[in-house]
Amino acid sequence: MDFIRNFPFFSIVLSLFSGPLSSILGGKWAKRVNLAVIVLCGVLSGAVLWYVRRTGEAFVYTMGHFPAPWGNEIRAGILEALMAAFFCVIMLLCMLGGTREREEEIEASKQNLYYIMVDLLLCSLLALIYTNDLFTAYVFVEINTISACGLIMIKQNGRTIEAATRYMIMSLLGSGLLLLGLCFLYDLTGHLLMSNIQESVHAIAASGQYQRPLLVAICLMCVGLAIKSALFPFHTWLPDAYGYSTVSSAAILSSLVSKGYIFLLVKIFYRVIGFDIFSGSKVIHVLFVFGIAGMIMGSVDAIRESDIRRMIAYSSVAQIGYIYMGFGLGTTEGMIASIYHVICHGATKSLLFVAASGIMDASGKSRYFKDLDGAGHRNRLAGVAFTVGSLSMVGVPMFAGFISKLFFSQAAVGHAIKMLPTLIALAISTILNAVYFMKTVIRIYSPMKTPVMDGKTAETENQETMSGNPAPLPEGYREITVRQQPIKAAAMILFILLNIMLGLNSEPLIGLIEQGLEMFS
Amino acid sequence: MILFGIGFSNLLLQKNLIKKIIGLNIMDTATYLFLALKGYIDGRKAPVVVDGIQSVEAYVNPIPSGLVLTGIVVSVSVTALMLSLTIRLYRRYHTLDLDEISTLLKKEEK
Numbered sequence: 001m002d003f004i005r006n007f008p009f010f011s012i013v014l015s016l017f018s019g020p021l022s023s024i025l026g027g028k029w030a031k032r033v034n035l036a037v038i039v040l041c042g043v044l045s046g047a048v049l050w051y052v053r054r055t056g057e058a059f060v061y062t063m064g065h066f067p068a069p070w071g072n073e074i075r076a077g078i079l080e081a082l083m084a085a086f087f088c089v090i091m092l093l094c095m096l097g098g099t100r101e102r103e104e105e106i107e108a109s110k111q112n113l114y115y116i117m118v119d120l121l122l123c124s125l126l127a128l129i130y131t132n133d134l135f136t137a138y139v140f141v142e143i144n145t146i147s148a149c150g151l152i153m154i155k156q157n158g159r160t161i162e163a164a165t166r167y168m169i170m171s172l173l174g175s176g177l178l179l180l181g182l183c184f185l186y187d188l189t190g191h192l193l194m195s196n197i198q199e200s201v202h203a204i205a206a207s208g209q210y211q212r213p214l215l216v217a218i219c220l221m222c223v224g225l226a227i228k229s230a231l232f233p234f235h236t237w238l239p240d241a242y243g244y245s246t247v248s249s250a251a252i253l254s255s256l257v258s259k260g261y262i263f264l265l266v267k268i269f270y271r272v273i274g275f276d277i278f279s280g281s282k283v284i285h286v287l288f289v290f291g292i293a294g295m296i297m298g299s300v301d302a303i304r305e306s307d308i309r310r311m312i313a314y315s316s317v318a319q320i321g322y323i324y325m326g327f328g329l330g331t332t333e334g335m336i337a338s339i340y341h342v343i344c345h346g347a348t349k350s351l352l353f354v355a356a357s358g359i360m361d362a363s364g365k366s367r368y369f370k371d372l373d374g375a376g377h378r379n380r381l382a383g384v385a386f387t388v389g390s391l392s393m394v395g396v397p398m399f400a401g402f403i404s405k406l407f408f409s410q411a412a413v414g415h416a417i418k419m420l421p422t423l424i425a426l427a428i429s430t431i432l433n434a435v436y437f438m439k440t441v442i443r444i445y446s447p448m449k450t451p452v453m454d455g456k457t458a459e460t461e462n463q464e465t466m467s468g469n470p471a472p473l474p475e476g477y478r479e480i481t482v483r484q485q486p487i488k489a490a491a492m493i494l495f496i497l498l499n500i501m502l503g504l505n506s507e508p509l510i511g512l513i514e515q516g517l518e519m520f521s
Numbered sequence: 522m523i524l525f526g527i528g529f530s531n532l533l534l535q536k537n538l539i540k541k542i543i544g545l546n547i548m549d550t551a552t553y554l555f556l557a558l559k560g561y562i563d564g565r566k567a568p569v570v571v572d573g574i575q576s577v578e579a580y581v582n583p584i585p586s587g588l589v590l591t592g593i594v595v596s597v598s599v600t601a602l603m604l605s606l607t608i609r610l611y612r613r614y615h616t617l618d619l620d621e622i623s624t625l626l627k628k629e630e631k
Contacts, residue, residue, distance in 0.1 A: 135588060142595045146602060153606070158613055162622055165606050169541060172599060176548045179592065183552060187559050192584070 004051040005061055008076045008130045011041040011084070015123035019116045027111025034115040035095065038122060042088030045126075049081035053512075058519045060132065073193060075132035079339070079516025082509075083263055084129050089498075090255050090346050091122060097354035097491035098248025105155045105246045117150040121252070125260045134182050134272065135192050137264055141178065141228070145171045148257045151249040152241050163240035170237045174227035181220030185272070188213055194271040205277050215281060218273060222283050225265045229258040231287075231324055232294025235317045239301075242313035242353075250309065251353040254316045255346035262323060262342055266335070269327070270517065279330035288328025288418060292425040294321025299432035303439075306368055308360070311436060312352050315393060318429060319345045325425070326408060329418055332517065333411035339513050340407055344392070344400035344502055351495035352389040358382025358488065359444055375444045383444055385492040390437035392499050395430055400502035405430070407510075527551075538607045538617045542600060549596040553589045560585025 018037045022030035052058060058077030095118065106114055124144040131137050145168070153164035186192060188210055189200035204210055227234040242250045269278045278284065298317030305311040319341070326338030362379035375383065392399035405426060412422035502509070527547055560582045607617065614622050 135591070139591060139595060142599065146599065149602065149606075158610075158622075158626055161606060161609050161613070162619070162626060165538070165603075165610060165619065168599075168603055168606065172545055172603075176545070176552065179549075180552050180555070183556050183559070183588075186556075186585075186588075 002051070004047055005059055007044040007048045008074050008084070008126070009061055009063070011044040012123055012126045012130065015041055015119050015126060019119040019123065022112050022116045022119060025112055027108060030112035030115040034118055035092065037119060038088055038092045038095065041122060041126065042085055042092065045081050045084035045088060048076050049078065049085055052076060052078050052081055072136060073132035074130045076130055077516055077519035078512055079519065080129050082512050082516060084126055086343055086346065087125055087129070087256055088122070090350055091118070091252060093491045093494055094248045094251040094255070094350050094354070096487050097350070098246060098251065098357065099487050101247045101357060107156070110154065113150070114154050117147045117154070118252070120147040121151065121257070125256060128260045128264050132194050133192055134185070134194060134197070138175070138179055138182055141175055141261070141264070144257060144260060145175065145228070148253055151253065152245045154249065155244070155246045159240070159244040163237070163244055166237040167241045170234060171228055174224045176224070177220050177227070178224030181217050181224060184213055184217035184220065188217065194267070197272050198274050201273055201277060218278065218281060218283050221268055222265065222287065225261045226287070226290070226324070229261040230317060230320055232290050232297055232317060232321055235294070235298070238317060239310045239313040242316065243307065243310040247353055247357040251350035254313070254353065255350040258320065259342050259346055265327075266339065284328050284330045287324050291321045291323070291325030291328050292421060294318060295325065295425050295429040296432070299429050299436065303432060303436045308356050308440065309353070311440070312349065312356060315433070315436070316349060318433070319349070322404070322408065325422065326411065329411055329415055329422070331411055331415065333407070335517060336510065336513050337404060337407035337411045340506070340510060341404040343509070344404045347495065347498050347502060348389050348392045348400055351385055351492070351499060352393070354488065354492055354495065355382045355385035355389055358492070359386060377445065381489050381492055385496055386444065387441050388496050388499055390441050392503065394434045394437055398500065398503050400499050403503060403506045536618045536620060538610070538619060542603050542607070545603070546596065546600060549592065553592055556585045556589050
């Protein structure tokens, strides 16, 4: 047995133990340990990816060497390793991008607690990605929830505590449903390992018995994970949680935590239920409808928002809608598009959060649009970064968002009933995206002016800004150059490069996702 | 199942935070009861070795009990976390009603 096969287990245990270790260290050392662990996990996952590509097949690592139906297993294929490596990269960049805000906003004595939470979060994400056992997945879902709650409320004020409470309530509803779904499935099949369940599910489906309990189990698990990843009707907790927490928390929550649940759902579709049974059930139509509703309602809410952080948060609702719409198509192309969108949204949304914090810095910490005029000139790099992120979200060619939109529409073409609604929804939501992102971009590049305006659409604002006069900088507004914030600047440049790379050079990644999905079944 | 429904709707609909937490616990307990019920086989004993190992036929399925134990640990920690959050909110705003807290927050910002 090759030594590399231990790597997924090593990375989980490494991040798990760095948490308790950080609790006895001071804030500075905890930070160093945390960064080192993230880098190490990234390298280990990269090695696993390389190994799996070379051997061409997924491997199963039996925990404690108990054979299949009894033991607990870790399974690593191309898709798992790819997602793990990607999550590590994004998490590293998020942590780097928010370093200064964290040090300002969190009390000095509580710094190390933050890093414990991040370590545990990384551990649970990696475990969610690699595990081959449903109940282990449930336990790590709970760990993920608790540490995410810690990340939200570490900045101690009323807003964040309230946001954390709302988040917990919705998440607990979600995990309750997930647990009940798991119990149903365990009853039906008598197994907890994903591969064994799949065999039994196929046998059950073929025998024609117990169809309804099976459907109920699928429904419960889908709804549970949909609540946890903030699919449209269950998104009420999201704007508060993303909008008021510290920058790196918001970036990590939006681009990693919800994506971890989505990846678990993909695993359940493929590895537990089997894709043909899943796409034959009626659940996918429900997901499709809610996905489309989320795409449009999320964007409408984002347009009405006057707060830049909350606007980005609502845009997440719309993007999650895209991903579920891809699931709802029920074809392999739809799944590939969704998984690509998971990656591309992770890279873009965290860029937007970090850039938005840079813009807010240059505008006296204000988070409202009316104070942001000309921020793109005062903090040039953040302005450029925000523009790149916006263009990518809108789906301009060359950036990551374009590719995933292209794949969604390709996947939709040829689908008899769902083609028209998908394409229409894509078009509408692209226009809505363009309205609110371009509004912001125009705003941050327009000259400063004193009167407050109430323009609602991009056009009227554009006209009004043309007539604005440059004024002296009010208090708190300052120029920020790259040298003042080297770490954040580096993180933003890396994010921009990642985005353009995803946009220009997507074939190898798509190839990897295709191979990974093949390995799943 | 009925218990699960009661707990679920309590968690979702109650305004009072403490009642929400009670709802959560009812929901979890319902799930554990369901699991324990499914694991029980009539006329067999708990899988504990007392007088030598008997045949497989003598014991009930031990896995659901294991799952229930894990689940209880999870729900205890989650409940503790929720209660501590509630204490924080109560100390700050002197109310347990989540909607009232939101309105207070909005006033604070203006």
